[in-house]
Amino acid sequence: MDAIDLNLLPALDALLAEGSVTGAARRLGLSASAMSRTLARLRAATGDPLLVRAGRGLVPTPHALALRDRVQALTREVQEVLRPADDRLELGALERSFTLRANEGFIRLFAAPLVGAVLDAAPRARLRFVPKPAKEAGPLREGAVDIEIGVLGDFAPEVRTSLLFRDRFLAVVRSGHPLLSRPMTAERYAAARHVVVSRRGRFTGPVDEALAVLGLRREIVAVVPGFPDAVRIARQTDLVALIPRSCLADASLMEGCASFALPVSTPDIAVSAMWHPRMEADPAHRWLRSLLMSVCRPPTD
CATH class of the missing domain: 3.40.190.10 (Periplasmic binding protein-like II)
Incomplete structure (x- = not known):
């Protein structure tokens, strides 16, 4: 990919849409001379003139016409991929299963209120509680578990944590x-x-x-x-x-x-939620962590 300049893709899209170097330059906020140089690079890259003079204007070659729709779709897709992630979350439409690993005592105390809170906010989401026979980071690293709940101890150094409550x-x-x-x-x-x-x-x-x-x-x-x-x-x-x-x-x-x-x-016993850093910015995962914190209030005497 070293020889490929993706900046050429939106330039080609603009040129094929406008049919004019000046119009494409205006569309992308460039000078006409800069767009002319870009057109020369596109011709070298594709091995085709792309736009040729016809009177006072330019017309697309057959190869350019064949590329036009594909280039437009690719440009939109690249823009979607490379723009910042959308952190908006529509809980009412959220369809997702979350896996939480916790011991029997936590499940007995908090599973029911947590499930109720999830259903109230995101009725199409699902929770899966699984036992934790041992303390290991593998399931978090592999994505088999979304959140681990328990005492930190010796755990993977990269794992993110948040204190839920202190017990004794x-x-x-x-x-x-x-x-x-x-x-x-x-x-x-x-x-x-x-x-x-x-x-x-x-x-x-x-x-x-x-x-x-x-x-x-x-x-x-x-x-x-x-x-x-x-x-x-x-x-x-x-x-x-x-x-x-x-x-x-x-x-x-x-x-x-x-x-x-x-x-x-x-x-004291510090009970924490633990998750892998790749889920840190995920909007749905962030929402579940916040909900978990609100449900797990410190037990009263």
Whole structure:
């Protein structure tokens, strides 16, 4: 493509439409001499005179006539391709499927209000929620997932992020659990038996690090992949579950359970939306991100 000058295309379109060097020059805002030089370049490029003198005017050659409609269509198409993207978005006519990858807890809490908000604004759009068995950037990079929701951790450096809300851990036990009878201390908490959540099957986490500073260690007897599983186990046993505060919003999940603040300090959980930079300027994707931010308000105490 080094020898091709696309600036010649609109010049040829103007010349064939006007049938005049002066008219084409006026149309493109050029001088007549500049347009004459451009016509010479077009003749060299095409190997055809294109416009020849007939009396005081110019007439197109057969080759020019054969090119006229094609040149006009190509010129319009090139202008469409090379002009800035149209960021106008007609939500009522938007037909698009978005894929969001999130854990079970997020889907339980936010899928229904998010779907409702999408349908209200863009009734022909669709959402697909998929599980996240592991934290990996591949689906975002490959375009299989539009937005990933979760804790950042070690992720792809190019991925864009936006904080949705901050959460924190609470302890959950069955109603009437012996731990509820007296004020909670780190010693009483550590002396209980526990169920924890880890997709990777880990038995320890930030709570254990905080307890270790105090010279304490808790006994973990079960590890499950999801927070609803931990709550169900706590409801039916004397085990203490560790869950994010946002889970309290699910009344059916918390039925028959009570929660209390941890007696040790742990870092907040920063829940973020993540997407690949190629979707950064996409109007529909930008709208969905904004809607997601408005739906995921910080959970109340």
